Ligand code: GDP
């Protein structure tokens with residue numbers, strides 16, 4: 173419920189106008205979260221931004237290469253992706269090259285959409301160039317915003333204009349459902365799972381006009397009255413569209429769905445084993461601090477199963493996704509519906525762990541026992557002292573541990589404390605974060 177969809181801003185324009193320069197400037201530091209993730213895409217095509225307290229997701233469509241397509245087709249398809257994905261489109265042109273045919277081509281596509289378009293003229297590095305900005309009125313998108321991505325000039329005014337076009341926040345409130353998504357490569361059986369799960373439960377038809385995202389989520393309730401939102405259900409059904417065949421677009425869709433979910437179901441295909449894409453999405457979900465359940469689909473298709481088959485598969489998963497040791501694994505079949513009934517209660521349970529709060533007194537009992545059983549090692553005559561801990565937030569559960577010197581708490585000791593916390597309290601399915609602080 174915390175991870176509601178944010179407005180999406182897409183930057184479009186022909187190559188070399190400065191899309192990635194602008195993208196990096198708007199994304200600022202926040203992008204490093206994606207970059208530090210092991211195995212996750214280093215492509216800077218998707219990031220989080222914030223302006224005057226409003227958060228949004230940012231897409232650089234220029235980073236989505238559609239292979240084997242002529243130049244004109246590529247920029248046209250990128251503009252179409254922007255229309256599909258975005259709440260607001262930033263159409264970028266370049267004062268140095270002036271108005272070009274390729275700009276006109278992009279404009280032609282954007283005219284057909286009802287999405288708001290903000291026109292920005294880049295590389296206006298100095299005042300003398302400003303008068304030339306007016307040439308771009310001819311594109312028909314109103315006042316062009318003169319900016320310089322390299323020097324950071326005018327970007328604030330541009331963002332003011334972008335934020336002004338965001339859908340109302342009011343439409344996003346009052347949702348207590350558990351938001352989850354099914355993420356995986358094409359053909360692992362996501363659509364089949366969606367249909368099978370929805371077939372068993374009462375689907376609430378909701379036509380809430382909100383951001384682009386809300387429109388394609390599907391809500392249902394289970395018999396105990398728990399409300400779930402399945403994120404990106406319609407997006408998943410866009411079979412055969414370009415994103416299915418375009419690795420970076422598929423990754424982008426996956427990252428967006430993960431960001432908009434509380435719990436992520438990483439769907440694997442039992443017939444095919446684990447692939448690179450699976451690792452990237454699992455890594456992203458972990459880094460994003462989401463609850464994670466690993467779902468092995470098409471279990472019916474595995475032949476000659478015996479008691480060891482499941483164990484062996486589980487071992488492979490544990491080896492490949494070592495950082496996801498907390499994630500439960502379920503073997504299902506969308507075809508035969510085997511074990512599908514277990515999914516909603518499991519999602520609910522993981523959500524409870526993801527939102528769980530531990531009293532400080534209870535937490536400190538556990539920490540003190542952990543310290544007594546295995547005192548912190550000393551180095552250079554100095555000893556790490558752990559004073560106390562307290563939980564500061566949920567989704568994921570985050571604990572601040574006060575110590576005499578944060579640098580003295582090594583990874584292995586941190587891991588030990590995390591394990592002791594996990595042993596004392598059930599946090600199955602959710603990452604937990606420990607933050608070391610020097611006691612004042
Ligand atoms: P993209 O292909 O649209 O993503 O464009 P890039 O961001 O890669 O930029 C293309 C070139 O334009 C690079 O050499 C940038 O350094 C340059 N560039 C980007 N923004 C500006 C700007 O504000 N002023 C000037 N003079 N050059 C810029």
Ligand code: GDP
Nearest residue numbers: 358359360361362363364469470473505506507
């Ligand atoms: P998506 O691309 O991930 O949405 O995958 P689909 O749901 O479209 O499924 C891809 C193919 O796998 C289809 O031919 C499905 O019939 C098949 N499929 C999906 N789930 C199962 C399953 O549990 N068992 C078997 N044997 N086939 C499945």
